Amino acid sequence: MTSKAVTVPAEAVVPDHRPAADAPSPDRSVLSSARRIVVKVGSSSLTSIKGGISEEALTELADALAHKRNAGTEIILVSSGAIAAGLAPLGLAKRPRDLATQQAAASVGQGLLMARYTHAFGAHGVTVSQVLLTAEDFMRRSQHTNALRALDRLLNLGVVPVVNENDTVATHEIRFGDNDRLAALVAHLVRADALVLLSDVDSLYDGPPAHGARRISHVSGPQDLEGVAIGRTGKAGTGTGGMVTKVEAATIAAGSGIPALVTSTGNAAAALAGKDVGTWFSVNGSRKPVRLLWLAHLASVEGTLVLDDGAVMAVRDRHTSLLPAGISAVHGQFEAGDAVEMVSFEGTVIARGLVNYGAAELPQMLGRSTRELGRELGRGYDRVVVHVDDLVLV
Numbered sequence: 367m368t369s370k371a372v373t374v375p376a377e378a379v380v381p382d383h384r385p386a387a388d389a390p391s392p393d394r395s396v397l398s399s400a401r402r403i404v405v406k407v408g409s410s411s412l413t414s415i416k417g418g419i420s421e422e423a424l425t426e427l428a429d430a431l432a433h434k435r436n437a438g439t440e441i442i443l444v445s446s447g448a449i450a451a452g453l454a455p456l457g458l459a460k461r462p463r464d465l466a467t468q469q470a471a472a473s474v475g476q477g478l479l480m481a482r483y484t485h486a487f488g489a490h491g492v493t494v495s496q497v498l499l500t501a502e503d504f505m506r507r508s509q510h511t512n513a514l515r516a517l518d519r520l521l522n523l524g525v526v527p528v529v530n531e532n533d534t535v536a537t538h539e540i541r542f543g544d545n546d547r548l549a550a551l552v553a554h555l556v557r558a559d560a561l562v563l564l565s566d567v568d569s570l571y572d573g574p575p576a577h578g579a580r581r582i583s584h585v586s587g588p589q590d591l592e593g594v595a596i597g598r599t600g601k602a603g604t605g606t607g608g609m610v611t612k613v614e615a616a617t618i619a620a621g622s623g624i625p626a627l628v629t630s631t632g633n634a635a636a637a638l639a640g641k642d643v644g645t646w647f648s649v650n651g652s653r654k655p656v657r658l659l660w661l662a663h664l665a666s667v668e669g670t671l672v673l674d675d676g677a678v679m680a681v682r683d684r685h686t687s688l689l690p691a692g693i694s695a696v697h698g699q700f701e702a703g704d705a706v707e708m709v710s711f712e713g714t715v716i717a718r719g720l721v722n723y724g725a726a727e728l729p730q731m732l733g734r735s736t737r738e739l740g741r742e743l744g745r746g747y748d749r750v751v752v753h754v755d756d757l758v759l760v
């Protein structure tokens with residue numbers, strides 16, 4: 367069964383309603399000439415709960431991507447659908463809520479998806495490979511360097527890597543949960559020229575797609591999203607993040623130097639040819655370290671450090687590390703290495719960072735100099751609480 371793209375009646379669509387007069391013109395031609403593209407496809411357009419994987423939708427997508435690959439563009443496909451594809455074979459009537467059944471369904475469905483991709487790309491002489499990533503792979507330099515090396519080699523060999531989250535071993539605590547943001551980080555990791563997010567809706571609309579909603583054809587920055595009602599998942603019932611995570615992912619990419627396009631899976635071929643489809647997020651920021659992108663947009667925050675005024679100025683204005691002397695209170699249960707939020711006395715969030723001490727160790731250190739702490743508590747207590755290299759302002 368093919369899942370249908372949501373297309374708003376033509377008379378209801380007012381193209382180009384957002385771009386300001388002086389906004390740069392949306393340049394979708396990057397897609398036609400790109401050297402390397404990350405394409406993400408959602409469960410909603412590949413699968414249905416009853417019918418499992420849609421042969422027709424998957425083949426149409428594989429045809430478009432293989433054509434692009436054979437024309438010389440390196441393609442990484444981030445494909446959702448493992449959990450949805452595992453439902454029918456397990457006799458499950460709806461998407462499970464508990465982690466263990468999601469893990470089981472993904473374990474069944476991932477193999478089925480790969481079998482279909484192998485066959486559909488193979489018809490064009492293109493080899494695919496499976497790459498399962500976890501959120502942790504983006505946190506440590508050694509791990510993402512390792513993933514990058516493998517992806518680069520696969521691309522050099524002409525392969526289309528098919529990436530998904532390693533759902534079978536992912537835990538609640540550390541999980542992307544949605545592949546949109548995973549795709550943004552993969553695009554960043556491999557220095558892609560563009561990110562394409564494919565779903566069951568042909569573009570972002572200024573409200574949940576229905577008669578009267580208007581297509582947004584270009585987003586030049588967060589100001590273009592003001593007043594836009596970005597909703598959750600569509601009626602297919604197989605997606606997870608809805609438009610919210612697609613806009614987040616496109617924003618992460620565009621803010622770190624990679625333009626992004628949001629459109630439907632049926633528009634894949636037109637999108638890759640640079641045609642005027644979907645919503646184009648043009649670049650509005652420069653490249654950032656992968657770890658910091660993770661911290662800014664994805665890490666789950668385990669605690670809060672309340673900073674005094676001097677520490678707020680040091681961290682926010684002078685871009686320095688956070689010392690114990692500048693912390694006035696600690697909230698939450700966290701371990702050394704966890705992500706924490708730094709807030710002012712008034713509760714304004716200033717920054718996020720990876721903390722060097724656990725919540726149990728910090729109270730005795732507050733308000734004291736590192737020299738004093740080193741002398742009294744021993745070496746290991748003379749370090750900063752959050753190093754500037756592990757900190758992002760928000």
Ligand SMILES: Nc1ncnc2c1ncn2[C@@H]1O[C@H](COP(=O)(O)OP(=O)(O)O)[C@@H](O)[C@H]1O
Nearest residue numbers: 408409410565571573597599600605606608609
């Ligand atoms: N403002 C909006 N513009 C476009 N689509 C939206 C909007 N708000 C909510 N949606 C919904 O987002 C859905 C796509 O997200 P989702 O179901 O998670 O798909 P996927 O499985 O492709 O990730 C669409 O079906 C659409 O109904």
Ligand SMILES: N[C@@H](CCC(=O)OP(=O)(O)O)C(=O)O
Nearest residue numbers: 409446447448449544545606
């Ligand atoms: N990793 C999960 C997909 C999670 C997800 O992001 O789904 P979707 O919103 O359809 O892109 C799976 O393969 O089922």
